[in-house]
Structure formats: C-alpha cells, structure tokens
Amino acid sequence: MSYEELLTQTALADEQVIVMTAENRALVRNLPGILGKRFIDTGITEQTMIGAAAGLALRGRTPIVHALAAFLTMRAFEFVRTDLGIAGLPAKLSGFIPGLLSDANGPTHQAIEDVSIMRGIPNMTVFAPADEDDLVKMLPDVWQSPDPAYIRINTRKTTYNHATFEMGKAEVICTGIDVTILTYGLLFEQALIAVDMLKAEGLSVGLVNMRSLKPVDEEAILTVAASSQLLVTLEDHFVTGGLYTIVAEVLLKHQTTAKVLPMALNEKWFRPALLPDVLQHEGFTGKQIAETILGYQTAHQQPEILKPQFAE
Template identity: 40%
Template structure:
C-alpha cells in the first residue's frame, strides 16, 4: 500500500515533516520586522486602525511613539492618511487586517495610493483562513483578486515569517512610486526559509526540482506544497515546487520554464480559485501550453467558521490532499506529452 493510501503511516510521516519546521507567530514577526525597518529608515511611519496589538505593533510604542498613528476603527481614513504621508515624503506602512485593508478601503488603495503613484506599503494581516474563527467577515479569500486588478499595485504573499521580513524590507527599498500589498497571516505558521534566503520581488524561488509536475504556491501553502512533493516522491513522482511569493508582477519566466519540462501543473493558494494565483498562472500559460493545470484553493462559496488548521484540512488545503490531486491529475496525462513552446 502506498504512503498516501495508508492512514497510519501517512499521519506519522506528516507529523514528522511538520515537526522539522518550527512555527512562529506571524503577528510577532511583523512587529519585529517593523521595528527593524523603523530603526533603519527614519522616514517609516506605521498607520493602523485600532489594531496595535493584533498587528504586533504594541511593543513599538515606547520607542516610536511619534511614528505610530492610530486612526481608530476607520480603515478608509487609515489608507487616506497613509497616502497623505507618502505625498509628504514619508514611507507609510498601513498595518491592518487583510479583510478591511482590501475591501473596506479598496477605493483609497486604488485612487489615493495607486492612481496617484504614491509609495505606500499596505500590510494585510489575518489573510486567507488564518482568522478562521472570525468567519466570513474576517476570513479573506478575495484580496489577491482585488488588489492585483488595480493598476500600479504590487502584490506579495510571503511564504513564512522569515520571508515576511525579507518582503517588508524589499518593499521599503523599491525605488518605484508604487504601492505594495503584503498578504500576511496571523498566528503561528511553519518556518521553511533560512534568515539569509534570497528574496526579490517578482522573482519566484525554486524550492524543489522535478520533471513530472510543478506545484506553484504562495503564503502558507508553500509548506504544504513541499509536503506534497515529499509525499509524491514516495509515489515515484518528481515534483518541482515554486514559491511564487509575488503574484504581481508574476514571474513569467519561472512559469514558462517549468512548463517546458513538466507534464502538468498544480497551483495551490489559500484564496478563492476565482481571480487569484491560479488565474494569474493561467494567464501566463494562455498561449501554447496544452497541458493540464489544476487549481487547488477555496471554491466559490463561503467557507465554514473554525480553527485555521482544521479549515485548511477540511477544504483540501493540506499536503496529502494536494499530493492526491496531483497524482490523479498525472494519471490522466500521457508520459509522452509533447512539450509546447511559450
């Protein structure tokens, strides 16, 4: 019996894989990364909507009281104030929940920031199902679709707390007058990157090599993609894993290069299957690549309310589910599939 079909062995294998990747609280990491950025850049101002504790900023008050702006529960004002600060030469970082930064304040993100070509970092914490117990008002599965549709908006979804720090620094150092949306989690997530891991906005990171299949993922799903690749290896399937941390501008070269040598592709995201990373990958492959692409994400319906890990498992956003989906997909693809050009 294969590993994927043996429940007892599978549970043991998955537990060992996860145990090898310690977890760290995303909010705590965001606070630490903001402290480091504010120490390095005196022009950085944090703007939040009564979420000092929830975004990890509370510990910064003693040191940076004059560079922390709390507008109260007024996310539209939060983003508008940030745009004003940017227009005055500051580098504002909006520190809010993804659900409110991208939905309640979407007009301000579009008009005040992007249209006016102002450099504002829009940090959206508690993305996806990371605040699963908050229900549909706080779960965020449409933010990537919304933000990547805004011209002059960069969209980045770091894969773990370490990459969060790299992404924040990279966003701050971008020379262009463009807003950046950082899609961040909330509670503990597994760490897979080393502190000095390479990071560049717009450049995917290949984490595993494979000639049968390519798994493309971002955010917390990168760890699940690595777990899926590990499980597929036991099935004799070699899976490449791409950490597509930047959804816009997406790394077209990495996707097209993978498409030259794999038989199929699976895109995994803790986001709606409508308009997110899967849609972005298909837009790259829309010409000349007649091979199967499976999108693993949140279907076009409201997820239930519940703890994050249980919701991910129930919705198929876990390594074993991804591996089974990939195995089934490859079962329908001839091993001699002709590779198409880009």
C-alpha cells in the same frame, strides 16, 4: 527576526517611516512607546487611514499601515485605488490574517479575494510570503520600493530557510518532470509535505514559491509549463483572480499552453474552525493535496500506445 523587530529596526533607522493601524495592533504592540508621534492609530477607520497615509506619502513619508486583510482590501478599496494606485504613492499595506489564516472568522472577515482585488489596481504590487522567514526577507525590498504594495502578512514560524528575495522572482524549491506545484503563502507548508509524499510514490515533483504575485515571474511559469507534465496551482484564495488566473494569463500572453490543476476555494467561503480543522475540511492538508494530485493523474492517464510489431 520577527515582523515587529524588523519594523522597529527599519523605523528607528529611517525617520520618514510612519507606522499606522486601524485599531489592529497585533503585529505592532510595542511600537507606540518606541515611535511616539510616528505611530498613528486612526481607530476602526480603514478608509481614513488610507487617506491619511496618502497625505503622508505625498510629503515624502513611507507609511506602513496595518489592518485585517479583509477590511484593508475591501472596506478601503476605493481609497486604495484612488489615493494610492492612481497616484502611485509608496504606502505599504500589511494585511493581517489573510486567506485561511483568519481560520475561526466567518465570511465577513475572510480575505480570499484580496489577491485578485489588489493586483487589479494599476501601480499596486502584491506579495505573499510563505512564512515569517520569507516575510522578513522580502520586506526590506518591498518597503524601499517607490510603488504602493500589498503584503499578505504571514508570521507563522517554520523550519524552512528561504532564498534571498528578489522583486518579481519566484523561489524555485525543486524541479520535477511529472508535476510541479505552484503556491504562495500559508499553503507552502502543506505543499512541502505533499512533495515528499508524491516523491515517495515515485513521481518527479517540483515546487515553486510564487512569493511575488505582482510583478510575477513569467519566466518561471513558462519554464515549468514546458518542463513538467502537470502544473498544480495551490492557493487559499478564490480560484478566480488568483494564481490560477495569473498562470492562465501568462500562458495565453506567450501563446502557449499547459495541463493545469487548480486547487483553490471554488466560489465559496471556507468553514470557520481552528486552522488544522479548516485545512482538513477544505482539503488543503499535505496528505490531501498529494491524494488529489495522484487521483487527477490516474483519471487523466493516457493509455499506452502499442507499437506495431513488424516481421523481420
């Protein structure tokens, strides 16, 4: 099932659902003719759309709003914070082309601060599906929640069949002793490739899909921190405020520590290009991820401690 099919099915079953967009119809092209007055296009006015969504939510509606992730989270930030966050209203924000998915767009259209921005708003929940299967499995619960939500929309089709979604829970794909990769969104595809390559090198490798970023699965983070020698946080987001920061916050909160290698965009926007080229240029292909992890392990390998030989 596609995003649009799920949204159509949901809206037809519940007349309180209102679909809104700020002149960004890529995800909802067929809905105007189906929903009629329950489809609202405000034009390129993200702030106005959020204000209107708040008004509808106050009247018992469930507005599901659409815009480019960069503009939804930054241009309309104050409106999201004040109208939705402070009031705790159940508007659902569908951020289109987040992270590296905006591939050919320049810095003004790149949403690589969005997780940090949205999770900092009280009452706001944040989700980042790995692909379309993950997306459609999480959205019914997210849309039914009484909380405002920001979803990093990802409609890429993969062959992976994800587990049932549970709010606030990570999806543990596999466990490993040597290294565990924690990731979300688009880079899950590349993480799967990296895991296979690392296993071929003889490493015991784990992979966790951090699909729910707020609320976050603290237990999953603490478990892999205790059982794996190295954690790798992999994300198409600035290193500040994203998954690396979330992991650090959880470890500090529980007065524990771990060896963590962050793989993220380090204080720079990515170079616009077609997605395969962006992944290659920024070092996020599965092969490059595996090579980075192997290089880190080699550089930080502890020398073998020789046991003293005692005469009998």
